[in-house]
Amino acid sequence: MPDTVTIIDNRTGKQMECPVLTGVMGPPVIDIKHLYKELGMFTYDPGYGATASCKSAITYLDGEQGVLMHRGYPIEQLAEQSTFLEVCYLLIHGELPNKREMDEWEAGIKTHTMTHEHLSRFYTGYRYDAHPMSIMGGVVNAIASYYHNTTDIQDRDQRLITAKRVIGKMPNIASKCYRYAVGLPFVYPDNSKSYVENFMNMTFSRPCEKYTPSPVAVRALDLLFILHADHEQNASTSTVRLAGSAETNPFACIAAGIATLWGKAHGGANEAVIRMLEEIGHPRNIQKYVNRAKDKDDSFRLMGFGHRVYKNYDPRATIIRKACHELLVEMNLNQPMFEIAMELERIALEDEYFISRKLYPNVDFYSGLIYQALNIPAEMFTVMFALARSAGWLAQWMELMEDDEFRIGRPRQLYTGKQIRNYVPLNKRP
Ligand code: CMC
Numbered sequence: 205m206p207d208t209v210t211i212i213d214n215r216t217g218k219q220m221e222c223p224v225l226t227g228v229m230g231p232p233v234i235d236i237k238h239l240y241k242e243l244g245m246f247t248y249d250p251g252y253g254a255t256a257s258c259k260s261a262i263t264y265l266d267g268e269q270g271v272l273m274h275r276g277y278p279i280e281q282l283a284e285q286s287t288f289l290e291v292c293y294l295l296i297h298g299e300l301p302n303k304r305e306m307d308e309w310e311a312g313i314k315t316h317t318m319t320h321e322h323l324s325r326f327y328t329g330y331r332y333d334a335h336p337m338s339i340m341g342g343v344v345n346a347i348a349s350y351y352h353n354t355t356d357i358q359d360r361d362q363r364l365i366t367a368k369r370v371i372g373k374m375p376n377i378a379s380k381c382y383r384y385a386v387g388l389p390f391v392y393p394d395n396s397k398s399y400v401e402n403f404m405n406m407t408f409s410r411p412c413e414k415y416t417p418s419p420v421a422v423r424a425l426d427l428l429f430i431l432h433a434d435h436e437q438n439a440s441t442s443t444v445r446l447a448g449s450a451e452t453n454p455f456a457c458i459a460a461g462i463a464t465l466w467g468k469a470h471g472g473a474n475e476a477v478i479r480m481l482e483e484i485g486h487p488r489n490i491q492k493y494v495n496r497a498k499d500k501d502d503s504f505r506l507m508g509f510g511h512r513v514y515k516n517y518d519p520r521a522t523i524i525r526k527a528c529h530e531l532l533v534e535m536n537l538n539q540p541m542f543e544i545a546m547e548l549e550r551i552a553l554e555d556e557y558f559i560s561r562k563l564y565p566n567v568d569f570y571s572g573l574i575y576q577a578l579n580i581p582a583e584m585f586t587v588m589f590a591l592a593r594s595a596g597w598l599a600q601w602m603e604l605m606e607d608d609e610f611r612i613g614r615p616r617q618l619y620t621g622k623q624i625r626n627y628v629p630l631n632k633r634p
Contacts, residue, residue, distance in 0.1 A: 209234050213243055229264055246616045253512070256437075258445065258607070262295055262599050263436045267513035272520065274434060275299070283523045288429035288592065289313065289371075289399050295434050295599035296367050310399075316365075316372030317393035317402065320350050327384045336381035336587045337466040343377050345459035352453055363605060366454045367598040374591045375403035382407050382584050400426045403591075408579070420534050421578050425588075427527055428571055431520045432589050434596025435567075436513075440464040440471065444597040448604050449613040461597045462590050468507070471593070473568035474585040477508040478541070478576060487547045494548070498557045506552060508569030515562035524570040531577055542573050 207224035220242040223235040233256045236247055249255045264273045272279040275294050282291055286300075293301045293309045301309055326346050330339050351369070356362050380390050383406075391406045400422045409415035435441070444461040448454070465471035484493050497506040511518055532539055549565050552558045575585050604610065 207232070211236075211239070211243065213245070218243055227259075230266070240616075246618070248618050251512075252442075257442060257613075258437065258604070259609070260437070260600070260603060261298065262603060263434045263596070265436050265513050267511070267515050270514060270516035270519050270522075272435070279431065279519055280523065283427055283430055286430060287399075288426050288433065288595075291430050291433050292371055292595040295595055296364075296602060312368045313372045313399070314395040316369045317376055317395060319347065319373055319376055323347065323350075324380070324390055327380055327390075330384065332385060332387070334385070335466075336378075336385060336583050337462065337472075337590070339381045339384065340377060340587050340590060341459050341462040341466070343381070344462060345456055347373065347377075348453040348455035348459070351455065355453070357451060357454065357605060360606070363454075363602050367595075367602065370455070370458060370594050370598055374594050375399065376406060378584075378587045378591045379403060379406035381587055382581070385583070398422070400429070418535075420531060424527060424531050424574055424578065428524070428574060428588065429592040431523060431567060431571075432592035434593070434599060437600075438470065439467075440593065441597060441600050444601055445604050446613040448601045449611065451612075454598075454601055457601055458594055458597055461593070465590050465593060466586055471568070471586045471589040473507050473566070474572045474575070474589060475582045477545075477568055478572040478582045478585070480507045481541045481544050481548075481573075484544055484548070487544055490544065490548050490551055494551055494555060497552075498555070506548070506558075506563075508565055508572075509552060509558070510561070510563040511566045514564060514566065517564050518566040520567040521565040521569055524567065524574065525565070528570045528573050528577070531574055535577060537577055539573065539577060541576070545570060545573060 207226070208221040209224055210219055210221055212219040220239065222239070225233045225235050227233065239245055239247065247255075262275065264276075265271065274282060274291065275298055277286075277294065277300075282294075286294075289310055290301065290306060292313075293306065297305075323343065323346060326343055327339060330342075351366070355366060357366075376393055383390055389411060391409055393402050394405060395402070397405060401417055404417040404422065404425070405415060408417070437445075440461040443464040444457045447457040447460040468476045480493070484490055493504070494506070496502045496504040497509075528542060531537075532542055549569070553564070557563075571589075572582065572585050575588060576582070580588065
């Protein structure tokens with residue numbers, strides 16, 4: 205007996221057998237591809253809470269257990285032992301590289317760290333106080349114009365070059381978003397430096413002083429990049445896939461992902477957490493904000509809390525919390541906001557409202573505190589997230605392009621508007 209689910213239309217008695225697909229891990233999935241053809245119906249799932257939009261072999265999440273793995277490797281092991289560029293290789297190629305492959309990968313990315321000189325002028329069209337996510341989205345979309353007619357997205361080798369281009373250029377683009385806002389001259393990449401050192405040099409160095417980033421900061425940033433590199437079919441990744449399904453330019457797909465990530469329900473939460481902690485100001489005010497978050501008449505939510513998939517600790521939050529604590533000790537920083545964050549977490553996790561809804565700190569709860577300790581301004585936090593997530597977006601885009609079931613993404617709807625009616629000329633309307 206094959207695994208199927210029978211869907212019966214009780215109105216008509218018509219029925220259909222839907223195959224049940226089983227992945228390597230995770231809940232089984234009902235294949236409803238032929239539902240409309242067989243029963244003339246669509247499915248309704250606002251927010252896609254119960255919809256698998258694609259097959260994917262890149263990232264696995266178990267929200268009940270708080271598990272995250274890339275290509276089968278637990279995030280804890282990657283965070284502890286890998287590097288961001290190696291994780292990029294893993295996401296894109298599916299396997300960890302050997303020494304030669306890793307050297308070639310790094311060298312390949314380094315050949316793509318520059319951007320066209322004309323692109324620098326693009327930044328100056330923005331107001332001095334433009335949000336860097338707005339600039340980043342605009343600039344990445346502009347890069348599409350440099351590679352539009354010359355990129356054949358049906359060619360695997362060219363897709364791979366695109367991946368190297370995006371990963372190589374992102375630190376350069378991100379650093380300029382920051383330097384434009386603070387009025388510092390743009391810095392060219394220096395390929396003798398590591399990926400993160402290069403980013404820090406382009407971002408923080410000044411023409412008048414020698415700049416050497418602290419190794420503690422370099423490692424902390426590399427860790428954050430690893431933890432943000434991919435996260436299954438989240439809103440921005442799904443946006444990238446949907447844009448990609450129309451066979452649009454990959455840089456334009458990434459720009460669409462950046463736009464989605466910016467929202468405070470998604471990647472913008474890391475900036476919103478810091479704003480919230482600043483507003484709370486002192487542990488004695490925490491209860492007031494927890495009460496506001498519970499009040500259904502108040503739109504305020506605890507930023508950095510809750511997740512669509514995790515109904516347990518977000519494993520990335522656990523790693524970041526520990527790293528944040530170690531960084532503050534190592535840098536000998538007394539950051540009162542870390543104390544407020546820990547106390548807020550404690551109070552919320554003892555509260556029936558958060559317990560019953562399984563709301564735990566997510567990746568964004570502590571990441572902003574690390575960025576802040578590294579003197580990265582709050583507006584840049586989501587830019588850092590986008591820099592790292594570009595690797596995942598690229599891996600997911602490449603997987604989509606190679607999918608043997610590739611089709612343009614085109615959801616349907618439950619129409620709730622007017623029935624057909626006749627047009628009334630303006631002079632005849634009441
Ligand atoms: N504070 C207070 N209540 C919350 C929160 C929160 N942060 N998150 C969810 N709830 C409540 C929500 O009001 C609802 O209550 P009820 O059942 O009484 O109506 C219940 O918990 C379920 O929430 P939901 O809105 O149905 O959950 P969702 O899966 O649609 O939303 C979320 C997930 C992440 C958008 C949401 O938890 C949220 O807005 N969190 C704050 C923003 C945030 O930290 N976002 C970062 C997400 S992780 C990183 C990333 O995606 O980039």
